[in-house]
Amino acid sequence: MAKKTVKPDLLAAPPENEAGQSVSESVFHKLREDIILGILPPGSKIKLEQARQRYSVSVSSLREILYRLTAENLVIAEGQRGFEVSPVSRQELMELADLRIVLECHAIDLSFAAGDLEWEGRIVAAHHKLAAIERRLLAGDTARTIDWVRADWEFHQAIVSACNSATLMQSLSSVFDRFLRYHMLAESFRGRAVVDDHKMLFDIALRKDAGAAKDIVEQHVKSGAQHILQRQGFLSAK
Incomplete structure (x- = not known):
């Protein structure tokens, strides 16, 4: 039986117009x-x-x-x-970063253990799309930021998509989106550093090195939170 993937609320297309x-x-x-x-x-x-x-x-x-x-x-x-x-705060940002790391790392363990050829194909396709958008962003095409938001999640989702847990994916999706809200409010793309993180994570995922992948994710999320804090004018002191 094919494994199901769960779309995040932010990216999921609305249902067909069926009424009500x-x-x-x-x-x-x-x-x-x-x-x-x-x-x-x-x-x-x-x-x-x-x-x-x-x-x-x-x-x-x-x-x-x-x-x-x-x-x-x-x-x-x-x-x-x-x-x-809901307001935003430094405390919530750090809590969301910690929770995302816990959920995504657990999903990586499960996904790498069960991932098959189709799973690898999803990762390759998602990274190809993400890398193309990131090249344009690095070249100064800031109009592609929303496309990058979607492609970023699609890539991270592809990596954990073989975890075979709809509940885990839904929880991760919700936390990912709430963490993403802070990035959008900070109005800044992290540039080459985030691109390099994604390329390393891509290579590691195809090798199914769960330990190295979890290290990259932890560093990736913490660096993102620190980047937001450097642009913290929109954050309360709470």
Whole structure:
């Protein structure tokens, strides 16, 4: 039986327009993406009437969607005062970095043990796409940043895609996206260092060297967090 891969919420395409629930799911993905990409900034109030018009959805469906986002700590429900986008802080950034390392390293152990030829093919294809976008970014094409965001996750997802645990993949996806929000708010691509990390991780993954891969991931995530902290004007002191 072929192993299933799990798409992250940020990147998953909305369901086919089937009525009702499809529209709600599409709005859920769009609103979630707007938070992660910083289009809806941390601490901003989500006014139901304005959001209803912006996302073309009923107020009741919008409330349901916002409560779903509270489960991921992307939105705060303030009782009678409504909803706001969750704030960011240095403490949460470091907690997310630590949690991502734990989840991704565990997934690497499982995935490298079970990975087959199809798994290798997914890694090769994902890195080929990521490397092409990174070359353009290094050349100054900042318009490709959103494409890079998607390709970055697709590459990391491909590496752990043979872990055969939907729960683990969903948890990693959520943490990855919340960590990514900080990168988007910092408004900076880390440049050659992150490209080199990805190339090393690619080579190591094809050798199935789990220990070396986990070392790269830990260094990669911690360096990303430190890069964000160097551009911490948007972070609170908490």
